[in-house]
Amino acid sequence: MEKEERKQLRAFLKDHIRKSVDFTQTDQSLGYPAPSPAKKIPEESTLIDLPTALDKPDYQIPLSKAISRRQSHRKYLKEPLTLEDVSFLLWASHGVRAKSAGHFLRTVPSAGNRHALETYLAVLNVKGLEPGIYRYHFPTHQLVLAFQNKKLGNKLERAALKQSFAGRGSLTFIWTALPYRMEWRYGEASYKVIAIDAGHVCQNLYLACEAVHAGACAIAAYEQDYADQLLGVDGEDEFVVYMASVGKVKESCPD
Numbered sequence: 680m681e682k683e684e685r686k687q688l689r690a691f692l693k694d695h696i697r698k699s700v701d702f703t704q705t706d707q708s709l710g711y712p713a714p715s716p717a718k719k720i721p722e723e724s725t726l727i728d729l730p731t732a733l734d735k736p737d738y739q740i741p742l743s744k745a746i747s748r749r750q751s752h753r754k755y756l757k758e759p760l761t762l763e764d765v766s767f768l769l770w771a772s773h774g775v776r777a778k779s780a781g782h783f784l785r786t787v788p789s790a791g792n793r794h795a796l797e798t799y800l801a802v803l804n805v806k807g808l809e810p811g812i813y814r815y816h817f818p819t820h821q822l823v824l825a826f827q828n829k830k831l832g833n834k835l836e837r838a839a840l841k842q843s844f845a846g847r848g849s850l851t852f853i854w855t856a857l858p859y860r861m862e863w864r865y866g867e868a869s870y871k872v873i874a875i876d877a878g879h880v881c882q883n884l885y886l887a888c889e890a891v892h893a894g895a896c897a898i899a900a901y902e903q904d905y906a907d908q909l910l911g912v913d914g915e916d917e918f919v920v921y922m923a924s925v926g927k928v929k930e931s932c933p934d
């Protein structure tokens with residue numbers, strides 16, 4: 680890589696860009712309406728209510744245990760996750776913890792509380808859910824069925840650049856970004872914080888997995904266009920930024 684190219688790419692990690700943003704000219708300052716914090720549910724969608732009893736005694740494990748046991752898991756048991764497990768993982772990684780002055784406060788932090796990410800699930804083997812692609816509608820803690828598909832394993836493996844574990848878990852989380860939610864307030868200074876936000880979501884998923892005897896593996900190496908097409912997103916205003924496979928694991932699974 681040429682020195683100049685490297686310099687330009689590294690600039691993404693820095694915050695010089697903030698000084699160049701004219702915050703009087705952002706869409707928020709210009710009075711444009713705030714983008715919705717959640718995607719609309721298409722008419723006649725199939726909605727799945729997720730169990731809301733998230734305080735099951737089984738899920739109450741010490742935080743120190745969750746942190747010390749957290750590791751990336753790429754080998755999963757055949758045992759399915761339950762809908763309760765999935766509900767807990769969604770809440771912990773991207774759910775709502777409170778509502779204040781009409782704004783959702785989430786279980787993960789986000790720059791300016793803008794939350795430019797959406798969570799999708801590619802369900803392979805979950806008790807109580809047909810295999811297929813779903814979107815998490817966090818305001819009502821429901822899943823919106825995008826489409827059923829019993830043969831997602833191979834597609835997920837392909838989406839993850841032939842990383843076979845991506846199609847062998849119980850489900851794979853796929854996170855998209857809708858950058859305008861952040862751009863509306865932060866303009867050109869939006870992109871790094873969206874990436875940071877994705878890290879928080881995935882870390883909460885890893886920790887929550889410890890409470891449901893599951894393991895996760897983050898996936899940032901994926902085929903962009905294929906992954907976007909798999910979800911049916913346009914690749915411009917919404918596109919995949921991160922994934923994580925999840926499955927039940929043995930208590931002392933080394934990998």
Ligand SMILES: Cc1cc2nc3c(=O)[nH]c(=O)nc-3n(C[C@H](O)[C@H](O)[C@H](O)COP(=O)(O)O)c2cc1C
Pocket residue numbers: 749750751752842896897898899900901
């Ligand atoms: C941003 C990010 C991207 C990652 N992408 C992949 C990936 O595409 N494939 C993979 O097998 N592991 C991936 N991992 C998992 C790392 O390889 C793993 O976290 C690292 O080896 C440390 O192991 P540990 O998580 O068990 O502590 C990723 C982790 C992070 C945080």
